[in-house]
Amino acid sequence: MSADRTTLLILGASGDLTSRLLLPGIATLLRAQPRRSLEIVGADLRDLGDDEWRARVATAMDAAGERGATAQHVVDTTRYVAGDATDPASLRALLESVECDRLVLYFALPPAVSRMVCEALAEVGAPEGTILAIEKPFGSSLEDARELNALVQRIVPEDQIFRIDHFLGLYTVLNLLGMRFANRILAPLWDRDSIEKVEILYDESVALEGRAGYYDKAGALRDMIQSHLLQVLALVAIEPPASIDARDLRDAIGQVLRAARVDDPVKDARRARYTAGAIGEREVPDYAGEEGVDPARRTETLAEVTVHVDNQRWAGVPFVLRSGKALGPIRKQAIVHFREPSFVPRGFGGRNSADRLVLDFRPDSFAIHLTTNGKGDPFTLEQSVLRGELGGGQLEPYGEVLASILDGDPRLAVRADAAEECWRIVEPVLEAWAAKDAPLAEYRAGSSGPRGWRTNG
Numbered sequence: 543m544s545a546d547r548t549t550l551l552i553l554g555a556s557g558d559l560t561s562r563l564l565l566p567g568i569a570t571l572l573r574a575q576p577r578r579s580l581e582i583v584g585a586d587l588r589d590l591g592d593d594e595w596r597a598r599v600a601t602a603m604d605a606a607g608e609r610g611a612t613a614q615h616v617v618d619t620t621r622y623v624a625g626d627a628t629d630p631a632s633l634r635a636l637l638e639s640v641e642c643d644r645l646v647l648y649f650a651l652p653p654a655v656s657r658m659v660c661e662a663l664a665e666v667g668a669p670e671g672t673i674l675a676i677e678k679p680f681g682s683s684l685e686d687a688r689e690l691n692a693l694v695q696r697i698v699p700e701d702q703i704f705r706i707d708h709f710l711g712l713y714t715v716l717n718l719l720g721m722r723f724a725n726r727i728l729a730p731l732w733d734r735d736s737i738e739k740v741e742i743l744y745d746e747s748v749a750l751e752g753r754a755g756y757y758d759k760a761g762a763l764r765d766m767i768q769s770h771l772l773q774v775l776a777l778v779a780i781e782p783p784a785s786i787d788a789r790d791l792r793d794a795i796g797q798v799l800r801a802a803r804v805d806d807p808v809k810d811a812r813r814a815r816y817t818a819g820a821i822g823e824r825e826v827p828d829y830a831g832e833e834g835v836d837p838a839r840r841t842e843t844l845a846e847v848t849v850h851v852d853n854q855r856w857a858g859v860p861f862v863l864r865s866g867k868a869l870g871p872i873r874k875q876a877i878v879h880f881r882e883p884s885f886v887p888r889g890f891g892g893r894n895s896a897d898r899l900v901l902d903f904r905p906d907s908f909a910i911h912l913t914t915n916g917k918g919d920p921f922t923l924e925q926s927v928l929r930g931e932l933g934g935g936q937l938e939p940y941g942e943v944l945a946s947i948l949d950g951d952p953r954l955a956v957r958a959d960a961a962e963e964c965w966r967i968v969e970p971v972l973e974a975w976a977a978k979d980a981p982l983a984e985y986r987a988g989s990s991g992p993r994g995w996r997t998n999g
């Protein structure tokens with residue numbers, strides 16, 4: 543751990559990400575590792591003011607538990623700067639106002655704005671040693687991601703670029719590595735011979751939450767599937783790496799993403815948008831009528847895409863990726879569906895569903911649904927559920943991600959090639975959906991999705 547004075551300069555500090563996930567994640571890091579030395583500066587277009595900003599930082603620190611000396615130092619020293627970071631003169635002034643040994647410039651901004659800030663930064667120049675931490679989605683298309691990669695690599699060397707995907711900091715997602723590669727039970731079953739299908743689902747109850755500025759131009763496919771769910775797919779599907787150091791892990795991720803594709807963007811993808819409804823007591827307004835939403839964009843709030851991985855291990859196995867907002871049932875899981883056994887001794891009755899491994903992302907746990915003899919009648923099969931609590935880490939995902947940035951360990955960050963591959967995989971679907979008559983189904987907020995969309999699990 544470095545004792546150098548590090549400043550985290552958050553661009554987009556008044557946005558949803560900063561308050562809801564980034565600051566609370568940092569708070570868990572400072573609670574678990576109080577010897578870190580950190581100062582935080584918030585910057586955004588909106589003039590939030592020092593007091594309001596400090597209150598937000600203090601709330602996040604308090605929510606993580608008792609405020610220790612490091613967290614207190616962060617609250618005492620933090621400040622807020624209003625301004626447009628895409629404007630080179632404002633950006634220069636902002637950078638000059640920061641005194642530290644090491645600067646982490648955190649882009650908590652919509653992708654198009656991040657790109658404009660990078661263009662300004664290329665003009666202004668980044669202080670020596672600056673780390674760029676850039677949120678997903680990285681760029682807005684394959685071409686844009688390529689250009690953005692070239693641009694940021696002109697500003698700082700690749701080892702100072704962290705393309706952020708906080709799902710790589712989720713305990714259960716990291717646990718895929720232990721589960722797959724550190725026991726003899728699952729590894730021999732982990733291929734097309736034993737696995738019929740994999741589902742990776744992230745159905746949320748949160749709705750737009752005032753994020754139209756970002757979300758209405760992104761939609762569920764770009765917001766969740768292009769980044770998070772493809773990273774999870776990569777960890778489910780990678781070949782065993784020799785080590786879990788950054789190079790081996792990211793080589794393996796790059797390899798599997800290069801093999802991934804959507805067969806038929808029309809048949810293998812569907813999308814929908816929520817209408818007014820209620821989730822519990824909460825009334826949710828029609829997405830299309832929300833402030834800042836342009837209904838003509840036909841932005842989807844629920845997307846589902848089937849991806850195939852063309853290699854010996856996975857040929858023919860569908861990976862169904864789905865994520866949506868304002869849904870009633872919350873499902874944040876990866877489900878590995880195993881094939882039927884090749885033969886079951888005659889005389890057994892009752893077998894009616896296949897075995898499966900369910901990994902719950904939040905809270906962290908897993909369950910194996912295994913066919914066994916029935917409770918009352920031993921000759922009637924039924925499923926027993928073996929559950930495991932994973933215990934969770936000490937850190938929230940953003941704490942893990944920030945720790946790895948501060949330690950200069952890119953293991954939890956997305957490498958340049960992987961960021962581009964993820965766009966390559968989803969781009970045929972985006973093109974199909976850009977057609978005027980591409981279907982956009984509807985679902986009531988609080989429901990489980992459009993009528994007629996069946997899900998397993």
Ligand SMILES: NC(=O)C1=CN([C@@H]2O[C@H](COP(=O)(O)OP(=O)(O)OC[C@H]3O[C@@H](n4cnc5c(N)ncnc54)[C@H](OP(=O)(O)O)[C@@H]3O)[C@@H](O)[C@H]2O)C=CC1
Nearest residue numbers: 554556557558559586587626627628650651677678679756
């Ligand atoms: N929210 C979340 O749950 C998560 C978000 N992310 C990623 O974080 C990024 C931001 O998302 P989110 O916080 O939700 O979006 P928000 O729209 O809530 O926040 C973005 C912020 O950036 C500000 N901004 C826009 N232009 C500029 C500029 N020129 N200079 C300085 N600030 C500017 C916006 O100000 P204004 O509102 O005035 O335009 C807004 O406060 C996205 O890339 C998203 O994918 C990643 C993980 C989780």
Ligand SMILES: O=C1O[C@H](COP(=O)(O)O)[C@@H](O)[C@H](O)[C@H]1O
Nearest residue numbers: 563708746748765766770904939
């Ligand atoms: O990146 C994003 O992630 C969140 C979901 O992550 P979680 O850690 O809050 O569960 C999602 O709500 C948001 O739309 C997206 O931008």
